[in-house]
Amino acid sequence: MPLPIIPEVKLSSMIDFSLLAFLNTYGVFVLFLSVLVYLWFIEKNKKEAMHVFLATFFAAAIIIVLKELYGLPRPFYFSALTPKAGYFTPASFPSLHSAVAFALATTVIFYQKKLGSFLIITALIIGVGRIIANVHYPLDIFLGGLVGFLIAVFFKEMHFPS
Numbered sequence: 001m002p003l004p005i006i007p008e009v010k011l012s013s014m015i016d017f018s019l020l021a022f023l024n025t026y027g028v029f030v031l032f033l034s035v036l037v038y039l040w041f042i043e044k045n046k047k048e049a050m051h052v053f054l055a056t057f058f059a060a061a062i063i064i065v066l067k068e069l070y071g072l073p074r075p076f077y078f079s080a081l082t083p084k085a086g087y088f089t090p091a092s093f094p095s096l097h098s099a100v101a102f103a104l105a106t107t108v109i110f111y112q113k114k115l116g117s118f119l120i121i122t123a124l125i126i127g128v129g130r131i132i133a134n135v136h137y138p139l140d141i142f143l144g145g146l147v148g149f150l151i152a153v154f155f156k157e158m159h160f161p162s
Helices: 018-042 046-070 096-111 113-132 138-156
Strands: none
Touching: 018 046, 018 096, 018 113, 046 096, 046 138, 096 113, 096 138, 113 138
16 A cells, blocks of 8 residues: 655745634734733733733834834735735834734743743744745844843833832
8 A cells, every 4th residue: 555645835835824824913912912811810910911011012112113214125025925924014124023022922031931931932933934924034033023122121120019
């Protein structure tokens, strides 16, 4: 009996599935809300939840301003490939998704190493997914992640009542 033929699955074609496209577009925001609800209602750690909220909010605000200032076009404008994920502005530089993901992950890792480590890996996957989806360049992801990280570190130094 011959072995069954297994179709070759390319990484870029995996993003074609609607669930992956949804996650690559909205996943970071679903993750943010999930972590916020978990921290606020389940762990009842309002201080950590406030740090997460402020870090991600300000990281997003800074990225939106930078996008307006630089407005570099997304990769699919220069290639024959279509975008495989949604985007919210025509500007690519820097990545809002990466900034939010890394601000979230970095803030959480200050409090909870295990959950924070999972979120760092997730943030990296989000960044790579946005590159594969043809909506960001690697530099967009790097700078977005750097902004998110730096904002999280800044808010770590702030002291809030528990």
